[in-house]
Amino acid sequence: xxxxxxxxxxxxxxxxxxxAKAGHQVTVIDRQSGVAEETSRGNAGMISPGxxxxxxxxxxxxxxxxxxxxxxxxxxxxxxxxxxxxLSWMGKMVANCNAKSxxxxxxxxxxxxxxxxxxxxxxxNELNIDYEQRQFGTLELFRSQKQxxxxxxxxxxxxxxxxxxxxxxxQECLEVEPALANVKDKIVGGLHLPGDETGDCFKFTxxxxxxxxxxxxxxxxxxxxxxxxxxxxxxVSVTTDKGIYHADNYLVALGSYSTQLLNSIxxxxxxxxxxxxxxxLPIEDESCAPISTVMDETYKIAVTxxxxxxxxxxxxxxxxxxxxxxxxxxxNVEYVVQxxxxxxxxxxxxxxxxxxxPMTPDSTPVLGGTKYDNLYLNTGHGTLGWTMSLGSxxxxxxxxxxxxxxxxxxxxxxDRYYA
Ligand SMILES: Cc1cc2nc3c(=O)[nH]c(=O)nc-3n(C[C@H](O)[C@H](O)[C@H](O)COP(=O)(O)OP(=O)(O)OC[C@H]3O[C@@H](n4cnc5c(N)ncnc54)[C@H](O)[C@@H]3O)c2cc1C
Numbered sequence: 001x002x003x004x005x006x007x008x009x010x011x012x013x014x015x016x017x018x019x020a021k022a023g024h025q026v027t028v029i030d031r032q033s034g035v036a037e038e039t040s041r042g043n044a045g046m047i048s049p050g051x052x053x054x055x056x057x058x059x060x061x062x063x064x065x066x067x068x069x070x071x072x073x074x075x076x077x078x079x080x081x082x083x084x085x086x087l088s089w090m091g092k093m094v095a096n097c098n099a100k101s102x103x104x105x106x107x108x109x110x111x112x113x114x115x116x117x118x119x120x121x122x123x124x125n126e127l128n129i130d131y132e133q134r135q136f137g138t139l140e141l142f143r144s145q146k147q148x149x150x151x152x153x154x155x156x157x158x159x160x161x162x163x164x165x166x167x168x169x170x171q172e173c174l175e176v177e178p179a180l181a182n183v184k185d186k187i188v189g190g191l192h193l194p195g196d197e198t199g200d201c202f203k204f205t206x207x208x209x210x211x212x213x214x215x216x217x218x219x220x221x222x223x224x225x226x227x228x229x230x231x232x233x234x235x236v237s238v239t240t241d242k243g244i245y246h247a248d249n250y251l252v253a254l255g256s257y258s259t260q261l262l263n264s265i266x267x268x269x270x271x272x273x274x275x276x277x278x279x280x281l282p283i284e285d286e287s288c289a290p291i292s293t294v295m296d297e298t299y300k301i302a303v304t305x306x307x308x309x310x311x312x313x314x315x316x317x318x319x320x321x322x323x324x325x326x327x328x329x330x331x332n333v334e335y336v337v338q339x340x341x342x343x344x345x346x347x348x349x350x351x352x353x354x355x356x357x358p359m360t361p362d363s364t365p366v367l368g369g370t371k372y373d374n375l376y377l378n379t380g381h382g383t384l385g386w387t388m389s390l391g392s393x394x395x396x397x398x399x400x401x402x403x404x405x406x407x408x409x410x411x412x413x414x415d416r417y418y419a
Contacts, residue, residue, distance in 0.1 A: 003400060004029065004238060004247035006225055006261075009040040010205045010386055011378045012253035014393030017208055019251075020215035022401045027247065028217060029240060031224040036205035039255050040386065042278045042353035043201050044313030045304040046293050047120060047387045048138050049113035050163050050193025053154065054105040054363035055316075055383065056096035072332045074300035078319040086318060089272040092361035101362065103157065108364045108411045110161045113384060115407045116391025120197065123390060127211055131204035132306040136292035138196040139168075139176050141187060141340075143298045148189045155191075166192045179288050179341055186339070198293050198304050200311075201386040220245075225254070228375070230265050235375045249374045249400055256321070256358040258379040269366050269414060271380040273321055273356035277329050278313035280353070281337070281345035288344040301336040310345055312337045316357075325352050357382045367392055368399045368413040376400055377414060 001024050005012045008030035019026050032038065067073040096105060124133070142148050151167065158165050166172075173190040174181045209219065224241045228250065238245045252258050256273035283289045293304045301314035312333050317326075330352055338347060359382035360366065366380040378396045381388050395412070398405045 001025070001249060002027070002247040003249045003251060004245055005251045005253055006238065007253035007255060008032070008035040008209070008219060008221070009038060009253060009255050010036060010201055010389040011255070011381060011392060013205045013209050013212065014389040015251055015253055015378050015396055016212045016217045018394045018397030019400065020212055020217050022397055024401070026212070026217045027220060027245065029220045029223045029225060029238070029245065031222065033221050034206070035209045035219065036202045039355035039357065040205055041202045042280065042311075042313070042355055043386050044278060044293075044302040045198050045200060045306065045311045045386070046138060046295075046302055047117060047197040047199060048193065048293065048384065049110055049117045049387060050158065050165060050196045051138050051140065051295060052106065052109040052113040052384055052387065054096065054102055054109065055359075056093045056105065056361060056363065057102045058097060058099050060097050061094055072299060072335055074315055076315070076317045076329065078317065078322065081318065081320040081322065083320070086272065086320065089270055089361060090318070092270055096362050099153070102153070104411070105362045105364055106157045107161065109384065110157065110163065111407055112365070112391050112395070112412065113387050114161065114163065115395070116388045117195065117197065119390035119394055129204070129207040129211070131199040131201075131207060133197065133199040134292060134305065135197045137176075137192055137194040138293045138295055139173060140191040140193070140295045140297055141173065142189050143186055143296075145188055147297050151191060163193070164195050166194070168192055177290055177292070177294055179290060179344065180294070182288065182342060183340055196293065198306070200306055225261065228261055228265050230372060233371070233373050235372050249376065251376045251378055251396065251400065253378045255379060255385075256356040258358065258377070265372070267370055267414070269377070269380060270361050270417065271358045271366065274359040274382070275317035275319050275322065275354060275356055276313060277315050277333050278311055278353045278355075279330070279333050279337070279350040281310045281312070281347065281350045283308050283310060283344060284346050285343050288341055290341060290344075294340060296336050296340060299332065299336050301333060303337050303340060310337065310341070321356065323354055323356070325354055358385070359383070364412065365392060366414050367396055368409065370414060
């Protein structure tokens with residue numbers, strides 16, 4: 001079968017890999033000159049099934065109002081961008097801010113993320129690719145006792161899903177991340193997730209695309225997709241600025257831009273762009289640097305160690321498709337790395353980046369078939385697309401190949417919004 005994949009972010013390329021391995025002829029189309037040039041380029045680098053947590057949680061609406069009034073806030077809304085789409089998405093997210101939905105959504109995310117982490121292990125055994133990978137876990141760091149006290153709902157799901165974790169006091173946090181000894185008075189405790197991994201998503205996607213090419217996958221870059229063309233129950237072609245493409249099956253992996261194209265063929269997915277920022281910094285003093293990922297729960301910013309660099313990423317901005325680099329938001333990200341790891345880097349050498357998380361209101365991606373027989377989705381991965389990439393790629397490839405999926409598909413398809 002010939003499969004046309006729309007989008008060459010980490011989700012498009014992961015899908016291409018598994019579809020090519022299943023013996024299909026695969027073509028990938030993207031508007032950029034290389035793969036992973038949009039959201040998959042500069043993310044925080046966490047492969048973190050343990051941290052697979054929906055943003056919509058009990059108490060979040062109240063917290064969000066407080067954040068909006070706070071300096072160095074994890075959340076910002078550009079009020080000029082508040083159109084009916086944005087308000088509708090926010091309403092759906094608020095509707096998920098209850099204990100029952102949180103539990104359901106977290107289980108779905110973790111099911112996929114844990115599976116994906118296993119796929120990473122298998123891939124490393126199969127391919128020798130370098131993406132500055134490390135397997136030293138995530139330390140969720142708490143600066144207040146209130147944060148520690150609120151851990152129960154998360155650890156309950158971790159136990160149910162069989163995910164290893166350790167609740168740590170301040171001293172134990174320093175054993176996991178010795179550089180934090182310089183700021184020990186700021187730490188109340190932490191949650192260590194030893195099964196989590198880290199790595200550079202851009203390097204990974206680029207390397208995997210090369211392996212895809214060895215299997216015959218064709219990448220059509222600098223090609224802007226203009227429409228998906230349907231006739232009755234089927235997609236018949238895709239129109240681009242470089243001509244019309246035909247295939248047997250079509251897979252949409254366009255990240256935050258999936259929504260508009262699908263809307264034009266009457267498929268409504270609640271995927272909305274949530275802007276985030278990152279800094280990439282060279283390590284100046286290794287003894288002051290983290291070993292793995294430290295997730296600062298107060299500011300919702302992750303500090304992740306690559307080989308000889310640190311990636312600091314986070315913050316959420318509701319600003320539609322705006323990609324401006326806002327210096328005020330940069331201050332948030334800079335603050336955390338300087339506050340937790342003073343002396344580790346030289347902030348003046350930072351590379352500043354922004355990307356749009358393709359976010360659903362329930363934080364779970366939209367995977368699998370649609371009302372068109374030959375149109376499939378692999379999008380809406382929000383905060384954890386790098387974490388869920390290989391699992392989602394394999395899952396969708398199995399569905400397209402009409403094989404049984406390795407994990408339970410319950411709640412992962414578009415149908416959950418129409419049930
Ligand atoms: C600040 C930040 C930190 C993050 N940290 C983490 C993390 O630590 N761990 C984690 O797991 N996830 C993280 N994420 C999320 C993760 O980066 C995303 O979920 C993931 O990259 C989404 O991949 P994608 O392939 O769906 O989208 P993209 O990478 O955006 O790929 C979509 C592709 O579609 C192409 N495209 C779009 N429209 C068109 C068109 N009309 N024609 C042709 N091509 C088109 C684009 O060029 C792009 O290449 C973070 C995100 C941000 C913003």
